Amino acid sequence: MLLAAAFALSPLAAATVIDIDAEDAAAPWSQDDGRGAANEIVREAFARGGVAIRMHTVPYARCKAEMLAGSVAGCIAVGANEALGAGTRLPRTPLYRVRTVLVSREHAAVSGCNASDWPADTRVGRVHAYEYAPRFEQAMATTRIATTDLNSEAQGLRMLAAGRVDAIALQLDALKTLDYVQRQAAAQAPLQVACDFGPLDSHIGFSMRHAEGARALAAFEQGYAAMLADGSAERILESWRERLMLTTPPRR
Numbered sequence: 001m002l003l004a005a006a007f008a009l010s011p012l013a014a015a016t017v018i019d020i021d022a023e024d025a026a027a028p029w030s031q032d033d034g035r036g037a038a039n040e041i042v043r044e045a046f047a048r049g050g051v052a053i054r055m056h057t058v059p060y061a062r063c064k065a066e067m068l069a070g071s072v073a074g075c076i077a078v079g080a081n082e083a084l085g086a087g088t089r090l091p092r093t094p095l096y097r098v099r100t101v102l103v104s105r106e107h108a109a110v111s112g113c114n115a116s117d118w119p120a121d122t123r124v125g126r127v128h129a130y131e132y133a134p135r136f137e138q139a140m141a142t143t144r145i146a147t148t149d150l151n152s153e154a155q156g157l158r159m160l161a162a163g164r165v166d167a168i169a170l171q172l173d174a175l176k177t178l179d180y181v182q183r184q185a186a187a188q189a190p191l192q193v194a195c196d197f198g199p200l201d202s203h204i205g206f207s208m209r210h211a212e213g214a215r216a217l218a219a220f221e222q223g224y225a226a227m228l229a230d231g232s233a234e235r236i237l238e239s240w241r242e243r244l245m246l247t248t249p250p251r252r
Contacts, residue, residue, distance in 0.1 A: 017052045018212045020204070021063040022076040025152040027184060028175055028240055029096065029202075030076050032057055037175060037240040038077055038095045041224070041233055042204055048226050049219030059151065061129035070209025073216040078205030079131025079171075087208050091221050093228065094201035098171040100133035102197065103178065105160065106190035110167045113195035115143040118166075123148055125156040125168035132169055136197035154185035161189035171200070175240060 022030045022039050029038040034057050046053045056072070067075035068087065077095055078084065102124070104110040110118050113135070124140070126132065128149040140147060148165050150156040156168035172178055182188055206217040227233040 016212060017054050018046075018074075018216050019056060019072045020046075020053050020074045020076065020216075021056050021058050021066055021072045023060040023063050024057045025060065025154065026077065026176075028180070028244060030057075037237055038202075038204075040236050040240075041095060041227065042076055042220070044232065044236070045220050045223035045227055046216075048223030049221075051216060051219035053216075060127065064129050064205075067205050067207045068209075070207045070213070072207065073210040073213045074204050074206045074220075076204045077202040080201040080203060081131040083131075084205065089206045089208055089213070089217055090201075090203040091206075091217065091224065093224065094203045096173060096175070096202050097199050098173045098176070098202055099199050100136045100197040101170050101172050101178070102136070102167050102194040103160070103170055103191045104167040104194045105163075106192050108166060108192065108194075111192070111194045113139070113197065115139040115145050118143075118145065120144070122146070122167065123165045125150045125159060125165040127151070127153060127156070127169075130169075130171070131200065132171070133198040133200045136169055139197070153181055154187075157182060157185040157187040160191070161187040167194055169197075171202075175237070175244070180244065 020042070022034070024032040028036055030036040034055060039055065043053070043055070063075040064078065066072045078090065080090055080094070110122055123146045125148045128151065150168070153168070153170055156165065159165045160168050170178065170181060178191070204220060207213045224233070
């Protein structure tokens with residue numbers, strides 16, 4: 001009884017559980033079942049920082065909106081973009097780095113990075129509320145190219161294969177490859193990389209409007225720094241690389 005009473009009064013037991021959103025369609029980084037390389041790293045980082053979290057798997061648009069509104073302390077994973085505003089803070093070190101890659105059907109007229117050279121009726125798919133590399137955002141803002149909002153990259157690949165869009169923007173990296181997302185979408189139409197618009201760092205974003213946002217950021221940075229220093233973050237990534245070699249991506 002004395003031990004139980006002591007635990008009930010301990011800081012860990014009394015600490016507030018912090019709510020964190022994670023995207024449901026960013027496999028293998030963040031999956032709809034709550035697993036994923038980024039989710040795993042975030043959970044361990046918070047555990048090392050001594051903070052209890054409750055992770056919610058939601059569409060990215062909701063993840064971002066709830067972070068911006070301060071109804072959750074953080075969102076996995078947010079692209080480094082000044083448009084997020086002063087109410088959002090990003091850790092010093094990203095979880096991973098993607099490249100914004102525009103893909104089109106093989107031999108399509110959409111090719112190259114100069115959007116002015118694409119056909120005037122080009123339709124480009126992009127995931128609703130996603131941040132993209134600055135060069136892509138600039139290309140879309142300075143031309144009259146039509147964009148189509150997507151619920152997910154997998155949906156966009158199926159639309160591309162069916163001819164409903166002419167190109168889509170994908171966020172790719174060494175773990176989440178074009179082959180991976182095509183297999184995930186079950187859309188194996190021959191594609192070409194029309195343009196690599198460059199890198200974008202992906203972070204867990206923290207809301208400074210949330211009462212626990214600043215504490216969550218500090219705890220995460222403390223834990224993540226320790227994981228980077230002792231190699232445990234890299235070991236999580238390596239375990240996911242090995243897993244992806246042996247498994248089929250979850251269908252979206």
